[in-house]
Amino acid sequence: MKVSFSPPSITQREIQMVCEVLQSGWITTGPKTKEFEEKLSSYCGIEKTLCLNSATAGLELVLRLMDIGPGDEVITTPYTFAATANVILHCGAKPVFADIREDDFNLDVSLLEPLINKKTKAIIPVDFAGIPCDYQSIYGLIEKKRKIFRPKKGSPQENLGRIMILSDAAHSFGSVYRGQKAGSLADFSVFSFHAVKNLTTAEGGAVCFNAIGGIDSAEIYKKLRLLSLHGQSKDALDKFKAGSWFYTIETAGYKYNMTDIAAAIGIGQLERFDSEITPKRKEIFHFYQNQINGNVIFPFEKDQEKEGNYHLYPLLLKDPAKRNPLIEYLAKNEIAANVHFIPLPLHPVYERLGYRMKDYPSAFKNFQREISLPIYPDLTQSQMEWVVQKINQFLREN
Numbered sequence: 001m002k003v004s005f006s007p008p009s010i011t012q013r014e015i016q017m018v019c020e021v022l023q024s025g026w027i028t029t030g031p032k033t034k035e036f037e038e039k040l041s042s043y044c045g046i047e048k049t050l051c052l053n054s055a056t057a058g059l060e061l062v063l064r065l066m067d068i069g070p071g072d073e074v075i076t077t078p079y080t081f082a083a084t085a086n087v088i089l090h091c092g093a094k095p096v097f098a099d100i101r102e103d104d105f106n107l108d109v110s111l112l113e114p115l116i117n118k119k120t121k122a123i124i125p126v127d128f129a130g131i132p133c134d135y136q137s138i139y140g141l142i143e144k145k146r147k148i149f150r151p152k153k154g155s156p157q158e159n160l161g162r163i164m165i166l167s168d169a170a171h172s173f174g175s176v177y178r179g180q181k182a183g184s185l186a187d188f189s190v191f192s193f194h195a196v197k198n199l200t201t202a203e204g205g206a207v208c209f210n211a212i213g214g215i216d217s218a219e220i221y222k223k224l225r226l227l228s229l230h231g232q233s234k235d236a237l238d239k240f241k242a243g244s245w246f247y248t249i250e251t252a253g254y255k256y257n258m259t260d261i262a263a264a265i266g267i268g269q270l271e272r273f274d275s276e277i278t279p280k281r282k283e284i285f286h287f288y289q290n291q292i293n294g295n296v297i298f299p300f301e302k303d304q305e306k307e308g309n310y311h312l313y314p315l316l317l318k319d320p321a322k323r324n325p326l327i328e329y330l331a332k333n334e335i336a337a338n339v340h341f342i343p344l345p346l347h348p349v350y351e352r353l354g355y356r357m358k359d360y361p362s363a364f365k366n367f368q369r370e371i372s373l374p375i376y377p378d379l380t381q382s383q384m385e386w387v388v389q390k391i392n393q394f395l396r397e398n
């Protein structure tokens with residue numbers, strides 16, 4: 001039985017919404033994108049959301065907005081997709097990695113303090129597999145470090161007066177931490193709506209924020225939107241109104257806007273998110289927790305503080321030597337599994353920059369023994385059973 005890893009969940013609802021946009025006469029950034037932004041803001045309990053064509057774009061724009069660049073340092077995890085750290089490089093700043101906690105793969109906050117110095121401008125925690133990081137401790141730490149913070153003159157961070165927390169929430173749409181939704185847990189939070197994520201627009205992303213450092217959220221929205229579309233004083237829809245041809249380029253901005261076609265998929269997904277998408281993932285998660293038998297460590301699910309969104313099922317094998325053979329064995333049985341993630345110091349680009357895997361022992365340990373199993377709304381009962389049957393067979397025989 002063929003089991004793919006993470007196909008998107010698309011129903012008649014998304015198809016209908018996309019067709020409406022295609023027939024509406026307006027297919028790029030416009031009313032649907034606005035509607036999606038407003039729906040995301042109210043879902044996350046946050047003042048403003050700007051939709052973009054990727055999470056990568058969102059992470060970069062926030063760093064650019066804050067004027068983070070050469071001479072600055074940004075702390076993040078080595079246990080993430082390259083996008084998180086690549087954007088730091090794009091801005092000319094230096095990524096500084098802190099090791100993770102083995103139990104939930106998230107930044108080990110107890111390791112951050114010695115990494116903070118006068119150059120530190122931001123911390124980018126990554127909510128791995130949808131489990132929110134320990135934001136309360138991170139905020140506690142940066143409050144304590146206010147005195148050593150040195151903002152660039154004239155940058156928005158001067159008003160903020162402290163290190164910025166930019167949450168890479170690419171995995172955590174719908175997750176909850178201390179009663180609040182992901183999107184509202186940091187100064188800025190960035191979601192990914194890439195095709196493999198738990199809410200998709202094919203390609204897409206969003207930045208969520210409240211007022212920060214004395215700048216209100218409408219002003220931040222305006223600045224980010226300007227940066228996202230060539231620095232044009234008018235958005236595309238305004239520009240195409242009759243008689244409204246004049247615009248100015250305020251800054252050499254980027255081209256990161258979301259299309260209304262993508263937004264329509266997102267609106268359809270959001271309608272089904274709490275009623276269908278997450279419950280189905282949760283059911284599969286519990287099925288694996290209850291049925292898999294062998295020398296394994298089950299993924300973190302929740303505690304009193306936080307609950308994830310069941311975006312991934314990152315199983316750990318106690319014997320790392322079995323990980324690759326298990327992936328091959330599953331592949332022979334037409335089951336696609338994956339590994340999240342290959343830590344960044346193992347990639348040539350980060351190795352050349354001087355990062356060494358041995359400096360992040362927990363990240364390396366988890367990488368060697370991790371296997372991500374298929375978990376998505378269209379996975380059928382018999383597919384789930386097949387996956388479990390093959391895993392248990394492998395673990396019994398090896």
Ligand SMILES: *Cc1c(COP(=O)(O)O)cnc(C)c1O
Pocket residue numbers: 053054055056057080081083084126168170171191192193194204205
């Ligand atoms: C997918 C992912 C991203 C990038 O998302 P895009 O929307 O493809 O730019 C960033 N960080 C993490 C942790 C991811 O998994």
